[in-house]
Amino acid sequence: MRAARLSALTFTAVAALTAVTGCTEKGSSGDSDRVIDVTATDSKCEVSKKAFPAGHVELAIENKGSKVTEVYVLFPDDRIVTERENIGPGTKQKVTAEVKAGDYTIACKPGMKGDGIRQEVKATGGSVAQRDPRLDSAVAAYRKYAQEQADATLPLAKTFAAAVKAGDLEAAKKAYAPSRIGWERTEPVAESFGDIDPKVDVRADGLEGGQKWTGWHRLEKSLWQDKKITAEDKTLADQLITDLTDWQNRVGKADITPTSMANGAKELLDEVATGKVTGEEERYSHTDLVDFKANVEGAEKSYELLKPVAKENDAALVTELDKQFAALNTLLDTYRADKTSYDFTSYDKVGDSDRKQLSDGVNALAEPLSKLAAAVVVTKSS
């Protein structure tokens, strides 16, 4: 939660702007039964409707009270569906959410304290019927993709683990990067199971106090830095397979929405921007470009599945994303001789100016990609 101080700091600007934006409230929403007006005061939290169709809903909040407030949409068990903090007195804010049929609570918290003033509401109908069916099929296709990646990764990881256990340094090095590709393509989904990622993909600098270092990068250090395979490494190889099997079994149950797909695509580019482009991710093996490519492929998969809907909402964005994906892929291809293989140039052989060029390419793609989620959730008003 941001400090309440922030709202005081920005209040003057807010007041100046709201007076203006107030005039341009959309006169007609093509989907008015999906808009719930929430009027918050210091003692009330009024909602314009208590029942609405499941799917995409928008809360149009107006704070008519004297205190800064916040508004929550909560599941029956108080898990947060969506929230908006720091709504200044006299200001309007919008919050959107995707909700399934069921019971919910809308809570206003004047002064941003306590349990808030609550209203019970109900989302009716099946969410499947309410959401654009193309988005449902996109989610289904993406879930299938994630499962396929996990299924394909296990045998490759087993090859890697077997080489480690056999004490075959060269074979293990060769099998290392390929064993990570499926994981790197779907990492945002894998990260939704918070316990697996720290076991299989953590780096030395990512360890928390007392945490034992396991997973790919621990073995990477043994193979490239220590140049020897210890008995413990062999145990770690087994552990890696156990953890990846856990991932394989759970990936189909991941909570995936069109928004999380779009944001997942952006997160994959963030991974590239913060870890791969700097060479921190694969600091011993220097196989960063393999991960880089896999991250881009995973992002592109999400994007391609969401594209038909995104195109209707923001055709220019789709044009830009097509162009930037193509540009980055073309650039990456210059680092491999064979476009069907994942034998990329070792990253320690990539000079500073070339790294900057790769970084520029990632920025050029990631910036428009950050707008994809909005292009998918915005219901086209007609």
Place this chain on the structure above:
Amino acid sequence: MTDATKDAAKDPAPSRRALIGWGGAGLALGAAAAGGAVAMTRTGDDIEPTAAEAGAAVEFHGTHQAGIATPVQDRLHFAAFDVTTEDRAEFVQMLKDWTAAARRMTAGKAVGEGAYGGLAEAPPDDTGEALGLKPSRLTLTIGFGPSLFEKFDLADRRPEALVDLPQFAGDNLDKNRSGGDLCVQACADDPQVAVHAIRNLARIGFGKVVIRWSQLGFGKTSSTTPDAQTPRNLMGFKDGTRNIAGTETDRLKKFVWADSAKDAKDAPWMHGGSYLVARRIRMHIETWDRTSLQEQEDVFGRDKGEGAPVGKAKERDKPFLPAMKPDAHVRLAHPDSNHGATILRRGYSFTDGTDGLGRLDAGLFFLAYQKDVREGFIRIQRHLATDALNEYIQHVGSAVFAVPPGVRDQDDWWGSTLFTKEA
């Protein structure tokens, strides 16, 4: 390019604009936000710093770009960009988007639809760190480097006055701190406001341009307001006492503004613009600080306390050059020693931490505006080859830019005269 940004280009925020308007009322709002400070007005060639009080808004539109002859602010973020797109239309659209954003930011407003309150699923248009801050006299000034003219079929539009700088004695230039297809100079009284401006322009530019290098500056080292105290550089000296003031219309016309009507060297599209030389000048602070006061004063040709030229009592007393040592900085740099060559300086001090050898990575980020680089910076810098100051400084970064005329009105945009063929 999204529809949203395209719309922003022609009309950054129709709703707000409709109510506030861009001209008087918008400016008044900025002034009110600044706590009653009167906004500066900029009409024609003249500058009236009626309220040089920090916090006010500087008018973005005008015959010349703000940020040259307008009063110098305390802070700088300067960025040089390389163009990566090969699509001329896309680049022009970016310049329009930049102009729209610059128009808003210099008025103290957030970019596009703002930093919050929009769709929860999308990143906000504005990065937000300048929310609640005053306009802080932010000026944004764009320039085009020689390398830009090799792109987009612009070779025939490169002005004669925009020459590549020659190698000067003592130069130790780092290519990672030099050159650039274009630059943006952001000056403000609040460093956060200047950084915010460059950051948001860089973001709008992703996919079209990339930052090649940038420089933060503090503590202006020159003044364009004659009654103001001449600021000191990191060597502790006043330098540039006779800098051109924003009110000196005649000297600005003679030495700073490109004038195609009189001067065939200027491309017509540059009329009302100027030429910028940017140099990152590293100071050997530690050796300087071990130098005797006498030596320091001899090197500059001024005393350290008052700033008076050798043999004179007051800073603004006319220097008697023969009284100075032949290699004194003021003597060599003075217009009388350079066939009258005069430049408008806008430099800033910088310190970028230490250099790994325990030495302060500090110096002067030198910015000079002139009508013709050959008759301005190049003439003076050649003459400074024997400058006693050279023992204590080294030029480590260098760039030159053609700075186009001002954005005339709401419909105009940065670079319109260059990219519109009929100009």
